[in-house]
Amino acid sequence: MSANNSFSYEQLFARNAAEPAPLGMPRRGRxxxxxxxxxxxxxxxDELVEGLRQALAEEGRDLAIYHHRQGYPPLREYVANKLARDRDIHVSPDDIILGDGSSQPIHMIVETLVDPGDVLLTEDFVYSGTLNTMRRFRADIRGVPCDEQGMLPDALEAAIRQARAEGKRVKFIYTVPTFQNPQGWTMPLERRQAMVELAQRYDVPILEDDCYVDLRYEGSDVPSLYALDGTGRVMYVASFSKIIAPGMRLGYMTAPRELLQRALAAKSGGAVNTFAAFAVHRFATGQLHSHIEVINDVQRRKRDAMLAALEEHFGDGVTWSRPQGGLYIWVRLPEQADLVSIRDRVLETEDVGYVPGTAFAADGVSGRNYMRLCFGYNTPEEIQEGIARLAAACRREGMLAD
Ligand SMILES: Cc1ncc(COP(=O)(O)O)c(C=O)c1O
Incomplete structure (x- = not known):
């Protein structure tokens, strides 16, 4: 036996092991x-603590047992009621799986459906976490061009036909139809109907990620793709992260049982954290609705502050989205701008953080002249200051027209 501590795992990694991830917290900007x-x-x-206290008094002894892998039943019942009320999705609590955020259900679905080389269609720029999961399973990810209403139906159809012409089957379409991350648009009803119609005609399921749907600051709700379909071709995920806190790590999925059972089998780690589920369940049952109204008032003001600051500090040649909800503004600089190369310097010198468009590119490389700005964290005053600094840095770096 050797006590040699220079042992290397390099030769042991599985062929399909994930690429290394950086350890430690990345630097955050002020x-x-x-x-x-x-x-x-x-x-x-305070409300979460109170909810937790109440639940522990009533059911605390159940922390001694391993709950079923689908997760704490009363919270699944709450989710089923919420889906029926808010999204016209009518399923029983047994058709819900709770997850560690919505990231885990997304992972389970991708793991369940994707073989290396399978084609997945998604928006040309979309949530990087899901893209990373798709890459992890070696999917052939193809971005479909979007306008300010979502994927262009003709382009979506062309992409499905192209895959078929190559002898490949599109495994599913992934979309964030409401307050899209990062582009900010919401698909109107007709666009949703067109997508569902294509899914039905070509027999391609849709993964609908509704994680921002409750964060609406103006305008009216648009029906879910799930409700518009009604044929079992839509899998649905959403989350408590954006309406309570990402730190709770609670999200959920529903889908036809055939898929749900396979996804459940792929779920690691048993049920969700029952301690967190206790708190969220008691809080959500009484107060989530009014809490959402409160946070939406706050976030609306922050969005407006960021839009006003962009107007004030970024000149001609720069455009941005005006989302009716969600957390992001998607900014496009002139074609030659490179927001990837200056990102670290802007963080260092101005204390401003943003994510360059390439992080959201389905092809992994487009979008160097785009950035996603989240207005959720800072105060309106800080947003004003931060955008001024960002604009000054972009100007100094020659990214803007003078
Ligand atoms: C579109 C979208 N889906 C899913 C997630 C995952 O969030 P969570 O796992 O916290 O629910 C995010 C997080 O930002 C997101 O933007």
Missing amino acids: YDFAVAYPDPETLPL
Whole structure:
């Protein structure tokens, strides 16, 4: 036996092992427009503690047991009621799986459906976490061009036909139809109907990621793809991260049972954290509705502050989205701008964080002249200051027309 501590795992990694991930916390800016944090001041901390206290008094002894892998039943019942009320999705609590955020259900679905080389269609720029999961399973990810209403139906159809012409089957379409991350648009009804119609005609299921749907600051709700379909071709995921806190790590999925059972089998780690589920269940049952109204008032003001600051500090040649909800503004600089190369310097010198467009590119390389700005974390005053600094840095770096 050797006590040699220079042992290497290099030869042992599985062929399909994930690429290495950086350890440690990345540096955050004081003006942190990079990550999707909600407003820290409005987190319902006292209410969560009270909910937890109540649940522990009533059911605390159940922490001694391993709950079923689908997760704490009363919270699944709450989710089923919420889906029926808010999204016209009518399923029983047994058709719900709770997950560690919605990231885990997304992972389970991808793991269940994707073989290396399978084609997945998604928006040309979309949530990087899901892209990373798809890459992890070696999917052939193809971005479908979008306008400010979502994927262009003709382009979507062309992409399906192209895959078929190559002898490949599209495994599913992934979309964030409401307050899309990062582009900010919401698919109107007709666009949703067109997507569902294509899914039905070509027999391609859809993974609908509705993680921002409750964060609406103006305008009216648009029906879910799930409700529009009604044929079992839509799998649905959503989350408590954006309406309570990402730190709770609670999300959920529903789908036809055939898929649900396979996804459940792929779920690692047993049930969700029952301690967190206790708190969220008691809080959500009484107060989530009014809490959402409170946070939406706050976030609306922050969005407006960021839009006004962009107007004031970024000149001609720069355009941005005006989302009716969600947490992001998607900014496009002139074609030659390279927001990847200056990102670290802007963080260092201005203390401003943003994410360059390439992080969201289905092809992994497009979008160097785009950035996603999250307005959820900083105060309106900080947003004003941070955007001024960002614009000054972009100007100094020659990214803007003078
Ligand atoms: C579109 C979208 N889906 C899913 C997630 C995953 O969030 P969570 O796992 O916290 O629910 C995010 C997080 O930012 C997101 O933007």
